[in-house]
Amino acid sequence: MSDTSNKANLASAPLAGVEEFDDRLKRTDEDRWLATRYAPAEGRERLVAIYLLNQELQRTLHTKEPMLGKIRVQWWRETIEQVAGKAPLRRHDLAEELARVTKDRPDLIAPINDLIDRFDDILDDHLHGGHTAGGDHEARHLATEGALAKLAGLVLDAKATPEQISLLSQVGEARIAVAAELADAAARWAVARTCARKLPSALWPAILHLAIVEDKDEPRSPLSKRWRLFRAALFRRL
Numbered sequence: 001m002s003d004t005s006n007k008a009n010l011a012s013a014p015l016a017g018v019e020e021f022d023d024r025l026k027r028t029d030e031d032r033w034l035a036t037r038y039a040p041a042e043g044r045e046r047l048v049a050i051y052l053l054n055q056e057l058q059r060t061l062h063t064k065e066p067m068l069g070k071i072r073v074q075w076w077r078e079t080i081e082q083v084a085g086k087a088p089l090r091r092h093d094l095a096e097e098l099a100r101v102t103k104d105r106p107d108l109i110a111p112i113n114d115l116i117d118r119f120d121d122i123l124d125d126h127l128h129g130g131h132t133a134g135g136d137h138e139a140r141h142l143a144t145e146g147a148l149a150k151l152a153g154l155v156l157d158a159k160a161t162p163e164q165i166s167l168l169s170q171v172g173e174a175r176i177a178v179a180a181e182l183a184d185a186a187a188r189w190a191v192a193r194t195c196a197r198k199l200p201s202a203l204w205p206a207i208l209h210l211a212i213v214e215d216k217d218e219p220r221s222p223l224s225k226r227w228r229l230f231r232a233a234l235f236r237r238l
Contacts, residue, residue: 021048021097028055034225035208038233039156046101046155047205050112052094054148057119066126073120080116084109107158111151118144138180142173149173152206164199168206171196171238175210193238204233211238 025048026033036047056076060069082089083099084106102108118140125137149172150165157164174192177185196207211232212225220228232238 018045018097021045021052021094025051029209031209031212031225034212034229035205038208038229039205042101043156043205046105046108047152049094049097049101050108050115050148050151050155053098053112054115056094057116057144060119061122061126066123069123070120070127073116073123077113077116077120080109080112105155105158108151108154111147111154115144115147115151118147138182141180142176145172145176146170149206153203156206157200157202160203164203167195167199168203171207171210196238197236199236201233201236204236207238208232 022033022045025036029051032051033048036044036051039047053076057073060072063069063072078087079090079092079095080098081087083095083102089095089099098112102112121140122137122144125140146169149168153160153165153168171192174185174188178189182188199207208229211228212220
């Protein structure tokens, strides 16, 4: 249950430009990158930055020791405090990009912290008993996708209603339930797809990537992916 992660280290790295972050997401998560093409320019840059942050957080779940993952999560928690202006910002390319794209959107700091907390919850489970299928632990995995979908929605529209943000979370969690092959996944996804149609077009770039359902035996071609996204955006149907 993880996104493809990039190879950047948490250590200091040469600072990158907007195009580099865009290219990084395209290389590591083309589906989400394609979906960001449907967002306005400022929203697109913010989405790219938070998706790359999500990749860094996903990496914490795959460390050899859960405590190492928690150290990385804490590193990002402290970095987001710096991004919010509570301390001097450390020299790190993604940290500086997050500071740039949230400069005029301080309301995004709280949902970013919520996303970080969701990963910390999973690592707590790993630290005290390991990864177990189903139950509360599985729910925490789903919650990371829900928190990311909420954040993406707020990136696109700061005035999105609580109901709309909740629907985004529901759709994100349902799709991950399908990927995890949970017993109730098909039913959850059917409900989520119906509910998604209530969302305004402006919020659809937050979930458009979910329209690309890959066949394990026959991956979709670049043209097929783009067609499915276009159709989903046009008809607001996953």
